[in-house]
Every structure is written in structure tokens, then in C-alpha cells.
Amino acid sequence: MDFGRRDIALTSNGDKWDGKKLTETRDKYSRTRASLQRKASTRTRSSRRRCRRILVRLSGRERRFQQWMNHNISKAIIEQAKQQNALIAIEDLTGIRERTNKKTRNQTERRRSNSWSFFQLRTFLEYKGLREGVEVIAVSPAYTSQTCHCCLHIGLRSDKKFKCGNCNWSGDADLNGAKMISLLGQSVNLPRGSSYLCCSLSTDSSGLLKSPAMESLG
Template identity: 35%
Template sequence: MSVPLRPGEHQRRILESGRHKEAELVLRKGRWFFNLVVESHDAKPVAFGPVMGVDVGENNLAAHSLGKVFGGEHLRDRRDRHLALRRRLQSNGSPSAKQKLRQVSGKEMRRVKHTNHETSKAIVQAAIKAGVAKITMEDLTHIRARIKAGKRVRGRLHRWAWRQLQTFVEYKARAAGIAVEYVNPAYTSQMCSCCGHLGKRSKHRFVCTHCGLRAHSDLNASRNLARIGGTAVPPRAAVNTPDVGSVDMGNHVCISQ
């Protein structure tokens, strides 16, 4: 069959932006969709600008050093509900239960992917608006092997799509000319982003007993990542850290001791 392609203005701009690659024809809920991959070149690299740190997690999907936290409570609740449903279907074992299980699994993966796309797009848009030249994220290689928690928590963390979110941020950033760097995450959640001393973290709250900083723990970690990316100094457990200048904390500026 020969079917004419009638793209809208938005689709036409995408088609003209690069080279056409593989395509796929998909039937979903009685409707046909034509998915065409277009390979476009990355934008000219941003030469100068600040560094943005992005911390990913499970309680909160992500937090960036410009002051934004992306909550993950709703997605985590929906995934827990899907997990309970999958267990019931698996224990049933009937052909209809297996068919329903495939539908549920596919729906869950699509929801997570959609959420990660939305979150990564918001992060990169914030970076573009702020003139960011580089985004620094945690190197989560072998993170699942390092997880130490109860069986239920381990199961939930093993299902979390951390790397997918980071990959989406990376390719969207590179398309906008923003460099991406992965660094060792050691002590980024325990170190004060203001003075560099080790502080105390309790769930979403971080308190530094040295300089008195009180901040959201994920925001504090993202600012540590930004500092590491800006100074090329790896995190360490030393009590005293070298002077790395000022770190913008939103309402005030902290100077390293």
C-alpha cells in the first residue's frame, strides 16, 4: 500500500532538521502510528557558562543545582500498585492472566519513560535558560550491586530507571550544545555544599553542624555535583576542603572556608 505522508508544521520542521533513519509502523488501540527516527546534528557547544549539577534518586526523581526538585511520590505509588497487580497475575498463571500481565508491564514501562522524558526536558530547558555550559551527574555504574537495604526496598530500587533518566538528560543536553560529565558520587550527599564539611542527612533534610546550613538533601547533593564539575576536584571524605569560591544557594551566597 502507498499512503501519502501529510505532516503538520511541527513534524515538517523535525523532518527537515536531519537525516531520516529507521521507521516503524505500530498498531495501538485500533489506530496506526508511523514512528520515524530523524538523526540531527548536535548544536554548537556552549563555550562559557556555569555548571549545573543533577542528582537523581528514588524519593525524588531528580534535583538540579539551580533550585528545582522533581518529586517522584506519584510515580512510585503507581509502580507499587503495578507490582502488587503483577504478583497477583503471576500467581494466577492462567492464559488470560499472562496476557493481562504483558499489558500491565508495557503500560508501566511507557509511563516511566514518559515521566523521564518530561523530567529530562525540564532540566535541559532550565540549563539552556541559565546559559549552562556543562551538566554534571553521578556515575551510577554498579549502583544496584551497592544497594544495602531490605528486600522490599531493594526490589523497588532495582526497578528504578535512574540510568534512563540520565541518558535522556544527556542526549537532550548534547543536542543543545551543553557538555555532560559523570563524576564519582562519593560523599556528595553527606558533604555541605556551602563550606565543604561533612554534615548530617536525614531523609530530605541536610544540616551542616559547621556552618549551620539547612537545605533539602537532594538540592545540597546537586550543588556538590555542580561544584565538582566546576572545579574538576573529585569528592573526598576529608574534613577540610580547598577553597572553591562561592556557591549560589538561591537566597544567599555561601563562601567556602
């Protein structure tokens, strides 16, 4: 499962939780907040007090909205995993802000990527997983976005597309990320550990470079 800026969450099955509608809702909150903050600093004392009170109420509402969304997302993911007897691999989120902020250009973008509570989503996933008997593991996100999930070579990532120069797989960059996290999750869960998930090069009959991961996972 890949956490992102464009989609809140994307699973290796291709299910995603679109961030667009959420972004709209949160932009609305943000605009209202900005206008209230302006008023709170210019008008009379009583109207300033009123503005501050509304701001407090607004922040509670926004927090509850986010919490509600995270509950729904995590519930759907856990239910699906339970049905398929799958485990859930998520990115270790340390540094997600730095990473999602890397490409942001303006303040609006920065606010958007900073304000989604991925940590809360992860917490919800973990406790729901515990309750339903679905294992949730965190894997290191290093290179998941640049590594090809088919052959484990470093590929080219543009904003939304990923292209592998080795096996020629190309497609949605976030989906590739989700599939990489899934691979890492499976490797952590194997008795052999993660050692087999390395890109040792062997050439198959077609002359294409292959990694052991392709053979074991199909």
C-alpha cells in the same frame, strides 16, 4: 543534579521531580502484577495463558510510562540549562542501586529503589544535551551526600536533613547533594581541574574555617 529515591531528580536550583506520584502509579502496577502472577500459577491452563499475556501487555505499559516520564524530566532539565547557559552535572550512576538500597528495610522499598530507570534518564539527558548544545558531565558520587556544599567538610546526614558541624549550614540532604554535584561539575569544567576543590583549611576573620571553593564560587 541528584538522582534519588524520594525524588527522581533534584537540581541544584531546587527544582525537583517528586517521586511520590510515580511511586503510587508503579505500586499499582506492581499489585496488579502480583495478583496476575498468583492466578497464573494456580488456575486452569487456559486462564494461566491469559494471565501471562496480560502480564506481557502490562510490562510494556509500565515501561512506556517510565520512558515518557524520563523524557519529560530530561527535556525540562535540558531546556532550563539551555536558557541559563548552564552545564549539567550528574552522578556517575555506577552503584546507585547499592547506595539507594543501603537504607531500605523491606521488599517494597527495595523494589521501588530498584525499578526506576536512572540509566535511561541519563541516556536521555545525554542525547538531548548533545542535540541542544548543553554539556552533560558525570561526576563521581563518592561523598556527595556527606559533604557540605558550602565548606566541603563532612557533615551529618540523617534521612532527609543535612547538617554541617563546621559552617552550620543545614537543610535538605538531597539539595545539598545536588549542589555538591554541581560544584564537582564546575570544577571538572575549569582549566585548573578539580584540584582547587579540596578542603584546605584557612580561617577567615570570623574564625570560621573556609575552603577555597567558597571564595571562587561564591
